[in-house]
Amino acid sequence: MARDKSVVKPTEAELTLLNILWQMGPATVRQIHDTVSTTQKTGYTTVLKILQIMHEKSLVIRDETNRAHVYAAANSEMHTQSSLIKDLISKAFGGSTSKLVMRAIDESTSAEEIDDIRQLLNSLDK
Amino acid sequence: MARDKSVVKPTEAELTLLNILWQMGPATVRQIHDTVSTTQKTGYTTVLKILQIMHEKSLVIRDETNRAHVYAAANSEMHTQSSLIKDLISKAFGGSTSKLVMRAIDESTSAEEIDDIRQLLNSLDK
DNA sequence: TAACGATTACGATTATATTCGTAATTTATA
DNA sequence: TATAAATTACGAATATAATCGTAATCGTTA
Numbered sequence: 001m002a003r004d005k006s007v008v009k010p011t012e013a014e015l016t017l018l019n020i021l022w023q024m025g026p027a028t029v030r031q032i033h034d035t036v037s038t039t040q041k042t043g044y045t046t047v048l049k050i051l052q053i054m055h056e057k058s059l060v061i062r063d064e065t066n067r068a069h070v071y072a073a074a075n076s077e078m079h080t081q082s083s084l085i086k087d088l089i090s091k092a093f094g095g096s097t098s099k100l101v102m103r104a105i106d107e108s109t110s111a112e113e114i115d116d117i118r119q120l121l122n123s124l125d126k
Numbered sequence: 127m128a129r130d131k132s133v134v135k136p137t138e139a140e141l142t143l144l145n146i147l148w149q150m151g152p153a154t155v156r157q158i159h160d161t162v163s164t165t166q167k168t169g170y171t172t173v174l175k176i177l178q179i180m181h182e183k184s185l186v187i188r189d190e191t192n193r194a195h196v197y198a199a200a201n202s203e204m205h206t207q208s209s210l211i212k213d214l215i216s217k218a219f220g221g222s223t224s225k226l227v228m229r230a231i232d233e234s235t236s237a238e239e240i241d242d243i244r245q246l247l248n249s250l251d252k
Numbered sequence: 253t254a255a256c257g258a259t260t261a262c263g264a265t266t267a268t269a270t271t272c273g274t275a276a277t278t279t280a281t282a
Numbered sequence: 283t284a285t286a287a288a289t290t291a292c293g294a295a296t297a298t299a300a301t302c303g304t305a306a307t308c309g310t311t312a
Contacts, residue, residue: 046271081229084218092210097230098239103207104223113224172301
């Protein structure tokens with residue numbers, strides 16, 4: 001009953017590392033692990049292994065020039081976000097973007113964020 | 127490195143069944159399987175098993191009055207959608223709702239959907 | 253009531269995700 | 283150069299998800 005597969009969707013652990021890579025830029029396993037360690041207790045080799053798997057899946061690229069390999073996200077944050085969002089829209093919102101937006105916005109959404117969204121809508125010629 | 131767990135997040139297969147339940151209302155395994163079969167080739171006992179697991183997780187409620195148990199979604203579609211969206215916002219959008227909305231809307235979004243969103247914004251007193 | 257058909261219960265299998273220990277390798281340095 | 287420190291490679295263990303076959307159970311009806 002599984003679906004798709006053509007587009008590789010990062011797992012949770014993978015997304016955690018991608019977030020770090022997008023924020024830090026290219027980094028070694030050590031640097032990534034140091035960062036991840038500030039919020040989670042995860043072993044060094046666990047991070048290494050996940051990065052290796054991500055490399056196999058082409059979720060990251062790897063520079064092996066130096067002893068300590070340097071990893072970088074293969075796709076931009078924006079691209080990945082779009083893909084995740086589209087996946088959710090199709091699986092939980094019957095393909096309707098507006099339904100998703102309606103659910104996304106609630107009382108906890110700040111006025112600033114609402115403003116940002118208004119401006120985005122205005123910038124569209126629709 | 128796994129996260130959360132307090133709030134049960136339906137898996138993909140589970141979400142597929144929930145979508146059916148939200149659409150059909152309470153239904154038997156047979157009915158659910160018939161529906162699922164129109165788009166996927168999934169065995170009857172597979173659907174049954176997933177529903178049993180969902181029952182253990184309290185994702186569905188079950189009426190055992192009759193021979194054929196009747197399953198129903200434990201939570202509303204709206205509630206579940208909100209929870210999935212919040213999960214994604216926190217894990218992939220740094221907690222920013224507006225960023226998510228910006229990614230959600232693109233050239234493929236219809237003018238009607240844009241209108242719907244505009245109206246939603248106007249209905250907010252922010 | 254006995255047999256049949258439908259349904260649930262149970263357990264096993266497979267796949268993927270996550271975790272980490274240990275070995276092998278490489279680089280630096282004593 | 284030999285040792286130590288750091289890093290990668292590898293494999294195994296555990297957890298969860300998804301799948302389905304078979305057995306047990308229940309109701310219907312011949």
